[in-house]
Amino acid sequence: MATLSSSLLSSSPPLCKPRVSPTTLVSRTDFISFSPRTTLSSSTISPSTLSLPVKQNRRRNSLQVKSVASPTETVSEFDEMVSGTKRKYYMLGGKGGVGKTSCAASLAVRFANNGHPTLVVSTDPAHSLSDSFAQDLTGGMLVPVEGPDSPLFALEINPEKAREEFRSASQMNGGTEVKDFMDGMGLGMLVEQLGELKLGELLDTPPPGLDEAIAISKYNMFTRIVFDTAPTGHTLRLLSLPDFLDASIGKILKLRQKITSATSAIKSVFGKEDNQPDAAEKLERLRERMVKVRELFRDTESTEFVIVTIPTVMAVSESSRLSASLKKESVPVKRLVVNQILPPSSSDCKFCSIKRKDQMRALDMIREDSELSGLTLMEAPLVDMEIRGVPALRFLGDIIWK
Numbered sequence: 001m002a003t004l005s006s007s008l009l010s011s012s013p014p015l016c017k018p019r020v021s022p023t024t025l026v027s028r029t030d031f032i033s034f035s036p037r038t039t040l041s042s043s044t045i046s047p048s049t050l051s052l053p054v055k056q057n058r059r060r061n062s063l064q065v066k067s068v069a070s071p072t073e074t075v076s077e078f079d080e081m082v083s084g085t086k087r088k089y090y091m092l093g094g095k096g097g098v099g100k101t102s103c104a105a106s107l108a109v110r111f112a113n114n115g116h117p118t119l120v121v122s123t124d125p126a127h128s129l130s131d132s133f134a135q136d137l138t139g140g141m142l143v144p145v146e147g148p149d150s151p152l153f154a155l156e157i158n159p160e161k162a163r164e165e166f167r168s169a170s171q172m173n174g175g176t177e178v179k180d181f182m183d184g185m186g187l188g189m190l191v192e193q194l195g196e197l198k199l200g201e202l203l204d205t206p207p208p209g210l211d212e213a214i215a216i217s218k219y220n221m222f223t224r225i226v227f228d229t230a231p232t233g234h235t236l237r238l239l240s241l242p243d244f245l246d247a248s249i250g251k252i253l254k255l256r257q258k259i260t261s262a263t264s265a266i267k268s269v270f271g272k273e274d275n276q277p278d279a280a281e282k283l284e285r286l287r288e289r290m291v292k293v294r295e296l297f298r299d300t301e302s303t304e305f306v307i308v309t310i311p312t313v314m315a316v317s318e319s320s321r322l323s324a325s326l327k328k329e330s331v332p333v334k335r336l337v338v339n340q341i342l343p344p345s346s347s348d349c350k351f352c353s354i355k356r357k358d359q360m361r362a363l364d365m366i367r368e369d370s371e372l373s374g375l376t377l378m379e380a381p382l383v384d385m386e387i388r389g390v391p392a393l394r395f396l397g398d399i400i401w402k
């Protein structure tokens, strides 16, 4: 049985060191016209900063070959995922700690090693892409990942920035200043109505973030974009955001009418200028962006949500609920990665034997679950070392994404 440790010790450089050899250095400079460690802000990256000449064409040919399988030829899951040069988005999500980041990073490495200029984006506020790649990818900017054969960039969305934006867009809600002012005007009940919109609750949840990533995706050099999403609940809230904002904005517009006339009356007394940005307009803009995100989530041509789970009853139950919610939101889901399955062994210790039986029960549960049984199962073994660095991710990716 191949183990990660034996694979890394025998054929790869040390785990934390990116795989850099004379040949990969040459191929990287073919692609990238700047130093591999350069960090790019989204505003500085352009198709000309990332040149994709010779090797891209060569890869493109091989991709086309893969996409024209004859009817009798079996097309593997990964062949289907890798084929075509039209941009595709893969969103990986699931319960906390099941291996979303490892799976997303390994998929991104696999795409890049198969010729796709790839972007891997973390929208999980507790980013772990840097840990997973064992490279510093922080900073909220596109950062080139060292190691894969084709350009791979990583982006850890800055949650605070997005949260601030959201907060300022919804400043009308619940702020004590507004409340005091409205109370003073005898309009306290309006504040209560604003409270009912539960904007405050949303502000406490991790911010959108995906929409920022989607703005970046307009740089069309990336043919595969892999999202490492936040744990289940946050992802679902993100999907429900446009509807929520739709419902809220109408009410807010009406309330704004009343508040504006009240505040302008006060301001005219105190001679204050109204330089505040229009909260309703900001919310409307935010809503438009979120609608785009939702549209993308629902686009079966270009997008797929891959649920990642582990073989435990709790994780499987949550995956089933996630699948049902995604279905309800019309998000395309086809594959389920079951991660950390104990590899086969003829000599289990007592602990492993009990653990294995427990995992079998969970796997049976998947097969019998009405939500999950229809999905294609992709199994990943529990490997003997922590998965860190491109060689380890490549090892894992070659096993999962087949």
Ligand SMILES: Nc1ncnc2c1ncn2[C@@H]1O[C@H](COP(=O)(O)OP(=O)(O)OP(=O)(O)O)[C@@H](O)[C@H]1O
Pocket: 095, 096, 097, 098, 099, 100, 101, 102, 103, 124, 126, 128, 231, 339, 340, 341, 380, 381, 382, 383, 384, 385, 386, 387, 388
């Ligand atoms: N198949 C595996 N074999 C061994 N270790 C694994 C495997 N998959 C993931 N791990 C390890 O489990 C830990 C958690 O993995 P990871 O960070 O990918 O999970 P996550 O779902 O993204 O977590 P979070 O919800 O906290 O973001 C990491 O230390 C990772 O190396």
